[in-house]
Amino acid sequence: MxxxxxxxxxxxxxxxxxxxxxxxxxxxxxxxxxxxxxxxxxxxxxxxxxxxxxxxxxxxxxxxxxxxxxxxxxxxxxxxxxxxxxxxxxxxxxxxxxxxxxxxxxxxxxxxxxxxxxxxxxxxxxxxxxxxxxxxxxxxxxxxxxxxxxxxxxxxxxxxxxxxxxxxxxxxxxxxxxxxxxxxxxxxxxxxxxxxxxxxxxxxxxxxxxxxxxxxxxxxxxxxxxxxxxxxxxxxxxxxxxxxxxxxxxxxxxxxxxxxxxxxxxxxxxxxxxxxxxxxxxxxxLDRRDIEEMSLIRSNEDPYTALARKSLEMYVMNGTVIDIPEVLPEEMRSGQAGVFVSIKKHGRLRGCIGTIMPTRENIASEIIHNAISAGVNDPRFPPVTEDELDDLVYSVDVLGKPEPISSMEELDVKRYGVIVRSGMRLGLLLPDLEGIDTPQQQVAIALQKAGIRPDEKYTMERFEVIRHR
Missing domain, CATH: 3.40.830.10 (LigB-like)
Incomplete structure (x- = not known):
């Protein structure tokens, strides 16, 4: 040996x-x-x-x-x-x-x-x-x-x-x-x-x-x-x-x-x-601790994150889109809103896709399709594979209606996300993200995502979210 x-x-x-x-x-x-x-x-x-x-x-x-x-x-x-x-x-x-x-x-x-x-x-x-x-x-x-x-x-x-x-x-x-x-x-x-x-x-x-x-x-x-x-x-x-x-x-x-x-x-x-x-x-x-931590996360899922997880798991394992479950809170079945689904693996971003305004019949459908897109269509990452599913942690942000602002002074990075627009170009950054401490940082990243130079003319909007983890 x-x-x-x-x-x-x-x-x-x-x-x-x-x-x-x-x-x-x-x-x-x-x-x-x-x-x-x-x-x-x-x-x-x-x-x-x-x-x-x-x-x-x-x-x-x-x-x-x-x-x-x-x-x-x-x-x-x-x-x-x-x-x-x-x-x-x-x-x-x-x-x-x-x-x-x-x-x-x-x-x-x-x-x-x-x-x-x-x-x-x-x-x-x-x-x-x-x-x-x-x-x-x-x-x-x-x-x-x-x-x-x-x-x-x-x-x-x-x-x-x-x-x-x-x-x-x-x-x-x-x-x-x-x-x-x-x-x-x-x-x-x-x-x-x-x-x-x-x-x-x-x-x-x-x-x-x-x-x-x-x-x-x-x-x-x-x-x-x-x-x-x-x-x-x-x-x-x-x-x-x-x-x-x-x-x-x-x-x-x-x-x-x-x-x-x-x-x-x-x-x-x-x-x-x-x-x-x-x-x-x-x-x-270390493996045992990770299993225990993930078990705790799964046991504390609310209907929003549970639906995001089940949607991606169904799609990756079977190639099918999950039906909207019968037992969901009323606001998920009747309400409409933009939704972002974020996926992390061992603390690192693995995918994030969302919609600013509602594009589906209800929030549940918005979550289902955005969870699948975050897992397999985010261009920054390869598609999620079946052997990764047990290691993924989900969060769901339900967006409030955006409102125009005229100055960064109207932003609070913990409370508000930001949208920047110039012509057809648009960039969005969610609120309360790790490493984003100032409105200047928040806007700069949103501009970069949109491909808008800081010296160009652009408009700003802010929005609040209800975050489900």
Missing amino acids: GAIRKAFISPHPPIVVHEVGRGEEKKAAATVEALERLAREVAKIKPSTIIVTTPHAPVFQDYIFINHKDGLSGDFGRFGAPEVKLSYENNLPLAWEITRIANSQGIPCGGLDDILIRRFRISEELDHGAMVPLYFINREYSGFRLVHIAIAAMLFKELYRFGRCIAKAVEQSGENVVFLASGDLSHRLAPDGPYGFNECGPEFDGRLVEYLKIPDPEAILGFDEGFLEEAGECGLRSFIMMFGALDEFEIEPEVYSYEGPFGVGYAVAEFTPTSRITGETLLDR
């Missing part, structure tokens, strides 16, 4: 490569020393395969790139050292098995076809996120095969689950594996750094290093995405994949080093899986 013998977190600043830094690497001496130690530890293990996850391979919103190229190679030409080259045999059987297992778990991943690669000029060469730590390893140990994997902008729990898929594939492979999670920490540690300073940067690095020392993967998964954006982090998703691969084991951690030269945080750390966990793992616990 194969096993991940050790996992490592490594930064990837090309400047620590001597041929690139030409002496400047001395400013990151602690990192260089730690990477040399990492390489010696890998040499002791003598892995048959190294799996590297990196934020600088081709990154997609909802697809994890796993390099399926026969040979994997790269150089530091972009950084002034084209003579430094690395090349490896791709462990394709393991790469394909990771792909198969993850796809069976509903995680989209795999290689890229030649047409896509040419059209978007995507490189399958080894990126510097993989190259920097491998440069140090190569000086101590060679002869291993490589699996090259990119991060993705997926939910953290799905990246963690993907890591567990990696572990399962390794166990089935018989391979002796080292997992290398490449990633810098904050890029916003100093005013003279490449991305300036933000107070969230040092806070992020401090918290993350403490979580690594414990280790506490649950706390790492719990970082707020808005905070991470402010902090300018780089490698968290790579680290989450690594911890997912160790989910079924107790972990012995050691942080070799942390420093922040050049305004960027660099951490080097080792994680050794020890005994297998006999009870509930973190992923098991």
Whole structure:
């Protein structure tokens, strides 16, 4: 049976490569020393395969790139050292098995076809996120095969689950594996750094290093995405994949080093899986919590959200439009209004379609058709699939009659939605949306949705909603 013998977190600043830094690497001496130690530890293990996850391979919103190229190679030409080259045999059987297992778990991943690669000029060469730590390893140990994997902008729990898929594939492979999670920490540690300073940067690095020392993967998964954006982090998703691969084991951690030269945080750390966990793992616990939370949401549905959910489920599973149920509140059967149906999956928008004014015989019919449209016709998202249905959360906004306004001062983002019009162009934004704090923001987004420039003439209307969740 194969096993991940050790996992490592490594930064990837090309400047620590001597041929690139030409002496400047001395400013990151602690990192260089730690990477040399990492390489010696890998040499002791003598892995048959190294799996590297990196934020600088081709990154997609909802697809994890796993390099399926026969040979994997790269150089530091972009950084002034084209003579430094690395090349490896791709462990394709393991790469394909990771792909198969993850796809069976509903995680989209795999290689890229030649047409896509040419059209978007995507490189399958080894990126510097993989190259920097491998440069140090190569000086101590060679002869291993490589699996090259990119991060993705997926939910953290799905990246963690993907890591567990990696572990399962390794166990089935018989391979002796080292997992290398490449990633810098904050890029916003100093005013003279490449991305300036933000107070969230040092806070992020401090918290993350403490979580690594414990280790506490649950706390790492719990970082707020808005905070991470402010902090300018780089490698968290790579680290989450690594911890997912160790989910079924107790972990012995050691942080070799942390420093922040050049305004960027660099951490080097080792994680050794020890005994297998006999009870509930973190992923098991997260899944159980999600099931309990969704059960509570479903039990608290009102007739509006329940109808939206049942309408989309019927359409996705059977391709038919649900009949209006006999037992509904009178206002749903006899009233008319514009209706917006919003769908979220794990807290992220999955679809939103609506009507400003009534277009159907009653509110119930409006909900039915707009719920289906939100699920399968929102051009921003692919159509909802049957295996997603259990993860969807619905809200229904019943719109009041719009009234003209002459100034943003008549808006209240919590109470009123806004409609902007210029000729045939129209944009609408619902009230009380996360991240919308001022009328200026509200109107700017509505204008953008309508394709109206701020310097054009336009009219505004406000409206109230009754929101059902």
